[in-house]
Amino acid sequence: MDGYFYAVLAVGLISTIICVVAGIMKKAPNDITIFSVLAVEAVLLVYLIGSIVRVALGEHMAGEAWEFWGYLATALMIPPAAVYWSILERTRWSNFVLGAVGVTALVMAARMNQIWY
Amino acid sequence: MTAIEAQGAKRDTRNTGPGRLLIAVYAVFALSATARAGYQIATKFSEAPLAHILSAFAALVYVVATVSLAKPGRTWFRVSLAAVLVELVGVLVVGAVSLFDPVAFPHDTVWSLFGRGYGFVPLVLPVLGLLWLNRRRPAKAAAP
Numbered sequence: 378m379d380g381y382f383y384a385v386l387a388v389g390l391i392s393t394i395i396c397v398v399a400g401i402m403k404k405a406p407n408d409i410t411i412f413s414v415l416a417v418e419a420v421l422l423v424y425l426i427g428s429i430v431r432v433a434l435g436e437h438m439a440g441e442a443w444e445f446w447g448y449l450a451t452a453l454m455i456p457p458a459a460v461y462w463s464i465l466e467r468t469r470w471s472n473f474v475l476g477a478v479g480v481t482a483l484v485m486a487a488r489m490n491q492i493w494y
Numbered sequence: 495m496t497a498i499e500a501q502g503a504k505r506d507t508r509n510t511g512p513g514r515l516l517i518a519v520y521a522v523f524a525l526s527a528t529a530r531a532g533y534q535i536a537t538k539f540s541e542a543p544l545a546h547i548l549s550a551f552a553a554l555v556y557v558v559a560t561v562s563l564a565k566p567g568r569t570w571f572r573v574s575l576a577a578v579l580v581e582l583v584g585v586l587v588v589g590a591v592s593l594f595d596p597v598a599f600p601h602d603t604v605w606s607l608f609g610r611g612y613g614f615v616p617l618v619l620p621v622l623g624l625l626w627l628n629r630r631r632p633a634k635a636a637a638p
Contacts (some may be wrong), residue, residue, distance in 0.1 A: 455522070468511055470511050477515070
């Protein structure tokens with residue numbers, strides 16, 4: 378597990394906790410919960426750029442390259458999709474949808490780390 | 495559409511409130527199961543054809559469940575019910591078989607060991623799906 382994984386782990390867990398607590402408090406998605414999900418997207422973008430740099434510098438991943446990039450591309454689509462889905466119907470349940478993003482991202486980051494090393 | 499029809503249409507949808515969370519989780523599973531099955535079939539199909547066909551079948555069930563839950567109307571309700579029931583039977587049967595006969599059954603589908611590889615979400619999901627479908631059952635009085 379590398380720094381990218383721990384960054385996704387930290388930001389993902391914080392985002393999930395914020396969104397789930399907001400959902401339990403019967404709040405609709407607001408700036409805080411949406412920004413916490415966008416923070417997950419930002420960390421994933423850093424992961425993407427960092428990984429491109431590492432490959433460009435000649436580093437080789439242990440697993441299948443296209444599997445790694447497939448995971449990363451999919452993970453990058455999840456936060457925007459969840460934000461879109463949550464603002465179509467602004468109820469407390471949409472915060473639970475947003476809360477699922479952080480956990481999903483960290484599971485995918487764990488898998489991406491397994492593929493890389 | 496008249497106001498009454500609109501109200502009826504609103505009642506006859508599963509795509510609202512907790513249903514939207516359910517659909518989102520189903521969508522994630524549809525995506526990951528499809529990607530996983532596609533990957534298995536593309537790279538190592540001959541190693542265990544049965545398990546990989548089962549993976550593809552599970553992926554299809556999740557896709558059908560996701561789409562049908564998002565659609566309004568009684569027909570889609572029935573499709574959802576069928577998909578969720580198939581999913582429940584699938585996770586129970588595949589889970590049990592993979593537990594009792596791990597040699598004949600490689601642990602490599604979403605439903606193996608009752609979905610342990612996915613935090614048992616595949617086991618909980620159909621139960622929540624059935625509860626939600628029961629709560630949003632189309633009204634009998636609305637029959638044409």
